[in-house]
Amino acid sequence: MSAAVGEHAARRRRRGAVGLVAVLLGVLLAVGTGTLSASAHAELLGTTPEEGAMLEEAPSHAELRFNEPVQLIDGAIRLFPGDGSTPLVLEARTVDSTVTINLPDDLADGSYALSYRIVSADGHPIGGAIAFQIGAGTPTSAAPDLAELDGTPAATETAVSFLTVLQYLGLLVFAGLLFFDRIVLRTRGGADRGVRRLLVWAFGAALGASVVLVPLSALRIVGGHLWELLTPGVWSPGFLWPPVIAVVLVAAAGTAALSAALGSTSVRGRVAGVVCAGIAVCAPVLVGHTRTVEPGWLMIAADVGHLLAGAFWAGGVLGLLRFLAAARPGTAAKRGTPASPPRTDPDTAARVVVRFSRFALASVILLAVSGTIMAVLIVGTWDAVLGTGYGRTLLLKLGIVAAVVALAAWNRTRLLPRITARPTAALQWASLGRILSYEAALLVAVIAITGFLTNSSPAHDHHDSVATAPSATQTPVHAESQGLTVDGTISPTTTGQNTLIFRLEYDDAPVATGEVSVDARLPDQDLGPFPATVQLDADTGDYKATVTLPVSGSWQLQVSARIDTYTQPIAIVPITIG
Ligand code: HEM
Known part of the structure; x- marks a missing residue:
């Protein structure tokens, strides 16, 4: 009797603790999402x-x-x-x-x-x-x-992207493995030793990366060098709260999920583990520009769906590989090796694969829908897809995603029917294992590219302003790129105001469009862009742009012309001042 009462009290305490964690996490998410305004990229x-x-x-x-x-x-x-x-x-x-x-x-x-x-x-x-x-x-x-006046050093930018990749990998593998264990395998007790070890490593990677990202993101904001990470006085002016809230979320939800995975045998404990892992994997919603786009609610919903589905697919493929390696449903007839009995009945293994395949299909659909929503909201136009580094990185990601989807489709439509028809045939299990490992490698590549994607800017630099200029000695200029040819002169080629007179050709035909822009940058010093208004002289076909180059250095004048809806080539004219 007293044992039953004690067990009841312990259960109530556990329920109370889970409730407390859920409330705390809800508050953190609400505070975290509230600290970022959902609006367009700052311009x-x-x-x-x-x-x-x-x-x-x-x-x-x-x-x-x-x-x-x-x-x-x-x-x-x-x-x-x-x-x-x-x-x-x-x-x-x-x-x-x-x-x-x-x-x-x-x-x-x-x-x-x-x-x-x-x-x-x-x-x-x-x-x-x-x-x-x-x-x-x-x-x-x-x-x-x-x-x-240096911009953020490339090493600092790269370190932020690498840490983001590690954070994504850790979170997706952690939550995905747990989802697989609880939803697909439907393990009743705590997870097995191998899974536990993987969970601990993935959680450690996610938490470690999230913690280091706090000062590192601040360092990027102030434009500091990597070694200045150890000098809080340098990066503290760039300190922001959202990355800290993300750390707390990963730590609290991840620890709760981990302890449920390691110990809990009750249904409620297993559900709590899955829910907490789901909350932890959503921590990246709090940072990055996925949150700065209108409408905010749609962007957040898409991002949450994307992270959960990404975790399910990526972590699930890893979980399935591990399961197959442990279950060895096809080892009995491996060529050249003595037959050894499978550890898991091949029919049971086939049922696990079929179940995973169903969930994976739903995940891929959710990933595609949510990813497309985010891409449209962030990038906006076809022009920006082709004309910005962000757009091109996104296309690279989509190319690799297409390859993984093709492999997954082959597994589902070709291999799976054969496996379910003859679960004891070893060759098909071997093929499944091989294709799954290709899938896993490509998914790691997708996640790595995403780390760089979320840290790059989707914005175009469009400004307009007018200036007038004196004229003196003329320096000839010439540039060719993307089919666009710029020919002309610039004067006086000193600091201050300069006038660029030029003609444009696209694919060897003269260009006389009104949509031509010119802006100046000094990349070595991260100075600019300094925009110019451009006037077209309809009689001569000459363009005239006046731009201020305030200091000496190797300047770049970026000339871009709108040829048609989808074509906007850019040519860079190098100018040395001083
Ligand atoms: C099906 C096609 C997919 C599309 C169109 C797509 C598109 C996107 C876009 C536009 C973003 C926002 C990036 C930003 O913040 O600037 C994103 C984020 C992300 N994607 Fe994908 N994606 C796809 C598939 C995948 C796959 C297969 C995975 C991994 C399994 C994945 C993992 C992620 C992750 C981890 C993020 C970061 C979310 C965040 O930081 O909040 N995506 N994706």
């Missing part, structure tokens, strides 16, 4: 002074207007005088989506570049610069010291 709508402005008097402040609220980074707004003197770090404040920057009172006549770096709602840093001139003097040609 600069306008500035005061305007890009390329010629001002009679020094302004008291400057303004950057974005399409959504942004966050400031300490010390990341700087004014570079064109005379080469030390850049000034400026104070700024944000009200809604406008950044107001206090300019020094005693700004002398001359050219200036105002560089900024802020954090968009998706947690990614956005940088740029505006150039302006005070007074009517000729622009100076001295080069300021831009050494400190």
Whole structure:
């Protein structure tokens, strides 16, 4: 009697604990999703002074207007005088989506570049610069010291992507293995030793990667070098809460799922394990630009569905491989080796494969639907699919997904009927194992590409502003790329305002479209883009673009022309100033 009462009390305590964890996780998800506004990718709508402005008097402040609220980074707004003197770090404040920057009172006549770096709602840093001139003097040609204006170092960007890949792999394998064990295999007691070890490793990888991503993401925001990870003073200005909430979610839900997987034998315990694993795998919803797109509810729903289905498929393939290796349904007749009896009855093994195949089909459909919804909401146009690095990475991912789907379809339509018809035939089990291992390898590649995809920007850089320019010595320019040829001259090829006069040809035919854009960047210093308005002289067919190049260096003028709905080639004109 007393044993029954004790067991009842223990069960109530367990139920209470599961309820508490569920409430805590619900609150965390709500807080986490609330900290990110669901809106479009942050874009600069306008500035005061305007890009390329010629001002009679020094302004008291400057303004950057974005399409959504942004966050400031300490010390990341700087004014570079064109005379080469030390850049000034400026104070700024944000009200809604406008950044107001206090300019020094005693700004002398001359050219200036105002560089900024802020954090968009998706947690990614956005940088740029505006150039302006005070007074009517000729622009100076001295080069300021831009050494400190580096963008995020490539090693830091790559480390963030690698850690994201590790986080995805850990989470998907952890949750997927657990789903497979509980939903497909329907294991009654705790998971077997091999599965437990895999679960612990996958959970460790997911948690470790999530923890390191907190300071690493902050380091990327401030543009720091990898070794500065050990100096919190460097990265703390870029600190954001959503990655921390993701860590807490992975730690709490993952630990609950793991303890249920290791110990619980009750139905409720098994269900709680599956639910907690499902919550843990959704932690990435809290970070990244999947959340910065309207409508927010659709994006979040698609992302949750995508992660759950991805976990089921990827983790499930691994689980099935492990199951087949342990069950050995086809080893009895392996060629050249003495027959050894299968450990699991081949009929039972065939039933497991059929069951997994049904769930996997549902997962693939859910992945395709949710992935397509996210792709349409994030990328928007065909143009952006073909014209941005993000779009091309997405196409690479889809190419590999298509190959995995083809393998899975072969398994389902060709192999599975043969296995269910003759479960004792060893050759078919061997083929299934081989194709499943190809599937697993390709799915790892898909997840790896996704880690880089979610850390790249889907945005185009489109700006417009007007500037006028003096003219002096002319330097010939020529560039050819993607079928587009640019031929012309630029003058005066010094710092300050420059005028580019050029003609365009596409596939050797003259181009006279009104949709031509030019912007200037200094990639070595991560400066720009500085946009120009382009005018077409309909009589001569010449284009004229005026652009301000505020400092010396190896500039790139990016010329792009809209040829038709699907064609917008880009050619880069290199210009050396100073
Ligand atoms: C069926 C075709 C698929 C499409 C169209 C697709 C598309 C996408 C898109 C557009 C994103 C958002 C990326 C971003 O944040 O910028 C995404 C995220 C993701 N995809 Fe896929 N995907 C597909 C299949 C898969 C597969 C097979 C897996 C792995 C098994 C997978 C795993 C993921 C993961 C882990 C994320 C990250 C979600 C997050 O960070 O919130 N996807 N996918």
